[in-house]
Amino acid sequence: MSHEIRVLEYLMHEKSKIEDMSKNMRIPEVILRSVLRALEEKKLVKAEGDVFSITEEGKKYLIELKRL
Numbered sequence: 396m397s398h399e400i401r402v403l404e405y406l407m408h409e410k411s412k413i414e415d416m417s418k419n420m421r422i423p424e425v426i427l428r429s430v431l432r433a434l435e436e437k438k439l440v441k442a443e444g445d446v447f448s449i450t451e452e453g454k455k456y457l458i459e460l461k462r463l
Contacts, residue, residue, distance in 0.1 A: 398422060398430045399439075403457045406440060406449040413445065 405420060417424045434440040439453035
């Protein structure tokens with residue numbers, strides 16, 4: 396499973412800081428920052444300060460992926 400999908404699934408349940416996501420998901424912070432940047436560019440997640448959350452577009456995208 397790609398890191399992008401794992402991050403979206405994680406954020407479906409709770410908003411989170413990079414440090415917490417990295418620890419809980421066991422993804423190095425440097426990789427996680429890159430993944431979050433890509434998801435932000437696609438408007439699938441948003442950052443409020445240092446807390447990330449999934450957007451409505453991100454939720455729809457994840458639901459569509461699970462249908463496949």
